[in-house]
Amino acid sequence: MTSWLSRHGKWFIILPPLLFLMIFFLIPFGFALVISLADTAVRVPPFSDILSISPDWHIHLTLNLGNFKYLFNDEVYGLSYYYSIKTAFFSTLICLGLGYPMAYAIARTSRSTQSILLLVIILPFWTSFLLRVYALEGIIRETGLLNTALLWLGVIHHPLQIMRTTLAVYIGIVYSYLPFMVLPLFATLEKLDHSLLEAAGDLGSPPWRAFLDVTLPLSTQGIIAGSMLVFIPAIGEFVIPTLLGGPNNLMIGRVLWDEFFGNRDWPVASAVAIAFLVLLVGPIALYQHYSSKQLES
Amino acid sequence: MQNRVPPLLISILAIGIAILYLPMLVLIAYSFNASALVSVWGGFSTGWYTQLVHNDQILDAAWLSLKIGIIVATGSVILGTLAAIALFRFKAFRGRLLLTGMVNAPLVMPEIVTGITQLLLFVSMLHFFGWPHRGITTIVIAHIAFCSAYVTVTVQARLHGADRSLEEAAMDLGSGPVRAFIDTTLPAIAPALASSWLLSFTLSLDDLVISSFVSGPGASTLPMVIFSKVKLGVSPDVNALASLIIGAVGVCVLFAGYLMRRTERRRVLDAQMAER
Numbered sequence: 001m002t003s004w005l006s007r008h009g010k011w012f013i014i015l016p017p018l019l020f021l022m023i024f025f026l027i028p029f030g031f032a033l034v035i036s037l038a039d040t041a042v043r044v045p046p047f048s049d050i051l052s053i054s055p056d057w058h059i060h061l062t063l064n065l066g067n068f069k070y071l072f073n074d075e076v077y078g079l080s081y082y083y084s085i086k087t088a089f090f091s092t093l094i095c096l097g098l099g100y101p102m103a104y105a106i107a108r109t110s111r112s113t114q115s116i117l118l119l120v121i122i123l124p125f126w127t128s129f130l131l132r133v134y135a136l137e138g139i140i141r142e143t144g145l146l147n148t149a150l151l152w153l154g155v156i157h158h159p160l161q162i163m164r165t166t167l168a169v170y171i172g173i174v175y176s177y178l179p180f181m182v183l184p185l186f187a188t189l190e191k192l193d194h195s196l197l198e199a200a201g202d203l204g205s206p207p208w209r210a211f212l213d214v215t216l217p218l219s220t221q222g223i224i225a226g227s228m229l230v231f232i233p234a235i236g237e238f239v240i241p242t243l244l245g246g247p248n249n250l251m252i253g254r255v256l257w258d259e260f261f262g263n264r265d266w267p268v269a270s271a272v273a274i275a276f277l278v279l280l281v282g283p284i285a286l287y288q289h290y291s292s293k294q295l296e297s
Numbered sequence: 298m299q300n301r302v303p304p305l306l307i308s309i310l311a312i313g314i315a316i317l318y319l320p321m322l323v324l325i326a327y328s329f330n331a332s333a334l335v336s337v338w339g340g341f342s343t344g345w346y347t348q349l350v351h352n353d354q355i356l357d358a359a360w361l362s363l364k365i366g367i368i369v370a371t372g373s374v375i376l377g378t379l380a381a382i383a384l385f386r387f388k389a390f391r392g393r394l395l396l397t398g399m400v401n402a403p404l405v406m407p408e409i410v411t412g413i414t415q416l417l418l419f420v421s422m423l424h425f426f427g428w429p430h431r432g433i434t435t436i437v438i439a440h441i442a443f444c445s446a447y448v449t450v451t452v453q454a455r456l457h458g459a460d461r462s463l464e465e466a467a468m469d470l471g472s473g474p475v476r477a478f479i480d481t482t483l484p485a486i487a488p489a490l491a492s493s494w495l496l497s498f499t500l501s502l503d504d505l506v507i508s509s510f511v512s513g514p515g516a517s518t519l520p521m522v523i524f525s526k527v528k529l530g531v532s533p534d535v536n537a538l539a540s541l542i543i544g545a546v547g548v549c550v551l552f553a554g555y556l557m558r559r560t561e562r563r564r565v566l567d568a569q570m571a572e573r
Binding site: 134 | 306307310316319324382387405410413414416418424438499503510528547549550554
C-alpha cells in the first residue's frame with residue numbers, strides 16, 4: 001500500500017489528525033472522568049486536586065465518589081434521565097411513523113424526482129437549527145398559525161396552550177430531526193428489490209401482507225439507523241426543551257447546562273455527563289453496527 | 298420502483314414537507330410585519346431589516362461567526378481529508394482503530410457532552426500551560442474537532458469512488474507521489490472537499506452549545522446572541538436576521554448543488570473522452 005510513499009512518510013498524513021483528535025476530543029473525556037471524581041472547591045478552576053504530592057513525597061490519591069452518589073440520591077437527576085429517554089423514545093416513534101411513508105413515497109418516484117425531493121428534505125438541515133426551533137414558535141404559540149387556523153375552522157373555541165408544554169418539546173424534536181429519519185430509510189428502501197413484492201402479490205398476498213412480510217423486514221437496517229440518528233441527539237437536546245418546553249421539561253441537556261452555568265458545580269456536571277455517556281453506549285453501538293453494515297452493502 | 302405511488306403516501310409526503318417548511322415561511326412573512334406585536338399584522342414593512350443594519354451587537358457577532366466559520370471550515374477540510382486518506386490508503390498502522398473511533402464518535406456525541414469535556418480540557422490547559430485563553434481560539438479548536446469528522450466521512454465515501462489506477466498510471470509515467478495525487482485523485486475528490494467545506498462552515502456558524510461552553514468573555518458568536526434574545530420571547534429583528542440567513546443558505550445550497558452537478562458531469566465526460 002505504501003508504494004508511493006517512503007516507509008515513514010505516511011505518518012505525515014496520519015499524525016496530524018490523530019494527535020489533534022486525541023488531544024482535543026478524546027483526552028477531554030479523561031478530564032471529565034477525573035473531575036467527576038473531584039470535590040467542588042472555591043477556586044479557579046472550581047474543583048479540588050485528585051492527585052497531590054505532600055512535602056514528604058507521598059502521593060495522595062483522593063477519589064470522591066460522592067458526586068455519583070449524589071446523582072442517585074437527588075431525584076432531579078434520575079427524573080431527568082428518565083424524562084430524556086422517554087421524550088427521545090416517543091419522538092423517535094413519531095418520526096418513524098411520519099418518516100417511513102415519506103421515505104417510501106420518495107423511493108417509489110422516478111430518479112429525477114427523487115433527487116429533487118431529497119434536496120427538499122436535506123435543505124432545512126443546512127439552515128440554522130436554532131432558528132428553525134425559534135421559527136416553530138410562530139406556528140404553535142397562542143396567537144400562532146395553528147391556533148388561528150383551528151379557531152377559524154371552528155375546531156376549537158379557545159386557543160390551545162402548546163408553548164411551554166411537553167407537546168411543544170415533541171413537536172420541536174420531530175420537526176428538527178425528521179430529515180435524519182427519512183434519509184437512511186430512503187437509502188434502504190431505494191435498494192429494495194421490487195420483484196419480491198410482485199412475487200408476494202402473485203402468490204396471493206394482499207399488499208399490506210406483502211409489506212409486513214417483505215418490505216418491513218428488509219428495511220430493518222434503515223429503521224434502526226434512522227431511529228438512532230433521531231434518538232441519540234434527541235436525548236441530549238438542550239435548545240428545544242429550553243426554548244419550547246416548560247419548567248417541568250427537565251431533560252439532561254438542560255440539567256447539565258444549569259449545573260454548569262447556574263450552580264457552577266463542575267464535578268457534579270462532569271458526573272452527570274459521564275453517567276449520560278454510559279447511558280448512550282448502547283444506542284451508539286447499535287447505530288455504528290447498522291450504519292457500517294449499510295455502508296458495506 | 299416507479300409509478301403508481303399510492304395517493305395516501307403522496308399526501309403524507311406532502312404533509313411532512315409542509316411541516317418542514319411552514320415554520321420558516323411564516324417566520325419570513327412576520328419579518329415584514331410593521332407591528333412589533335407578533336399577534337397583529339400591521340402592514341408590510343422592511344423596518345426590522347433597517348433596524349438590523351444598525352444593531353452593532355448582532356453585526357459584531359455575525360462578523361465573528363463568519364471569521365470563525367471560515368477558519369474552522371478550512372482547518373477541518375485539511376485535517377479531515379488527511380484522516381480520510383490515512384484511513385483509506387493505509388490499512389494497517391498503529392492507532393488505526395483509535396483514529397476510526399475518533400472520527401466517528403463526534404458524529405453521534407451529544408454536543409453538550411463534547412462542550413463540557415472540552416471546556417474542562419481548556420481550563421486545565423490554561424491552568425498548567427497558560428494557553429489557550431477562552432475565546433476565539435478555543436471555539437475554533439472545538440469546532441474543528443467535530444467538523445473534521447464530517448469531512449472525513451464525506452471524503453472517505455468519495456475516495457471509494459475515485460479511480461486509484463489513474464494515480465498509479467501517473468506514477469508509472471514518472472510523476473512523484475504528491476504530484477500524482479494532485480493531478481489525479483485530488484480533482485476526483487474536489488466536489489467532496491467543496492461540499493464538506495460548506496458543511497463545516499454551516500455547522501460552525503450554527504453551533505450554539507459547544508461555543509457557549511468553550512467561549513470566554515467578549516467572544517459571543519451569532520447563535521449565542523440570537524439564543525439570549527429569543528429565550529426572552531419573539532423578537533422582530535431576529536425574524537429579519539433569520540429570514541436573511543434562511544435566504545442566503547437556500548441560495549448557496551442550490552448554487553452549490555448546481556455547481557457540483559456540473560463539475561461531476563464534466564468529469565464523467567472527460568473520463569469517457571479519455572477512454573475513447
